[in-house]
Amino acid sequence: MIRAGLWVMRAGLWVVLALTLWSCDEMNHQPRYDSAEASTLFADGKSLQAPPDGTVARDAAALDAALTRRPPMTAALLARGRDRFQIYCVPCHDASGYGRGTVPARGFPQPPSFHSDRLRGAPSHYVVDVITNGYGVMFSYADRVAPADRWAIAGYIHALQLSQNADAAELSPEDLAALDASGTDTGTGTGTGIATDAGVPR
Numbered sequence: 001m002i003r004a005g006l007w008v009m010r011a012g013l014w015v016v017l018a019l020t021l022w023s024c025d026e027m028n029h030q031p032r033y034d035s036a037e038a039s040t041l042f043a044d045g046k047s048l049q050a051p052p053d054g055t056v057a058r059d060a061a062a063l064d065a066a067l068t069r070r071p072p073m074t075a076a077l078l079a080r081g082r083d084r085f086q087i088y089c090v091p092c093h094d095a096s097g098y099g100r101g102t103v104p105a106r107g108f109p110q111p112p113s114f115h116s117d118r119l120r121g122a123p124s125h126y127v128v129d130v131i132t133n134g135y136g137v138m139f140s141y142a143d144r145v146a147p148a149d150r151w152a153i154a155g156y157i158h159a160l161q162l163s164q165n166a167d168a169a170e171l172s173p174e175d176l177a178a179l180d181a182s183g184t185d186t187g188t189g190t191g192t193g194i195a196t197d198a199g200v201p202r
């Protein structure tokens with residue numbers, strides 16, 4: 001009698017063990033589709049369905065606003081722009097923006113100088129657009145430079161342009177004195193500018 005009871009208990013334990021293992025296997029084989037697996041659920045036989053027409057990504061509006069609205073210019077924004085410019089743009093455009101970076105020095109097509117009349121006249125959103133979409137052989141930096149940073153870089157490029165093409169006549173007497181002391185040719189206030197190629201990496 002006792003033996004028979006033990007036997008029933010053992011058999012019961014095996015059943016419980018088998019059931020446990022079976023439910024584990026259920027977790028391995030869940031009812032889901034692998035990517036691009038066929039499906040009988042949809043008329044086109046695909047499990048991977050395109051989003052319905054007019055679908056808008058949840059962050060699309062914020063991205064759009066960040067790319068169309070220029071943030072106010074501040075010293076902090078310029079500092080951030082300088083920081084990002086030095087990481088992402090200097091390898092090709094060089095620290096002064098003449099396009100003589102180390103990458104073109106090794107064979108990549110040389111970028112244009114930021115100090116041409118055309119690019120000096122380009123608005124900030126043009127630079128933001130070039131960073132976002134790329135331009136000619138220059139690829140897009142959209143996946144590396146956040147929208148707010150694109151404006152910061154554009155602001156810094158304007159500062160660079162000004163640094164190479166300022167009219168000495170517009171400087172305050174103190175700045176002019178500091179400039180004279182530095183030995184830079186100021187054009188003596190005749191509006192010839194203080195642009196100089198000195199310090200441009202070759």
Ligand code: HEC
Nearest residue numbers: 088089092103109110111112127130131135136137138141
């Ligand atoms: C790998 C090299 C490289 C890097 C890095 C690079 N650029 Fe360029 N960039 C180029 C080249 C080359 C061109 C010219 C492309 C052409 O005309 O086909 C160019 C062109 C431009 C232009 C001028 C477009 C015009 O109208 O002529 C701007 C503005 C510009 N880049 C901004 C940037 C900014 C801002 C960054 C950093 C976020 C950057 N680039 C990073 C190579 C680079």
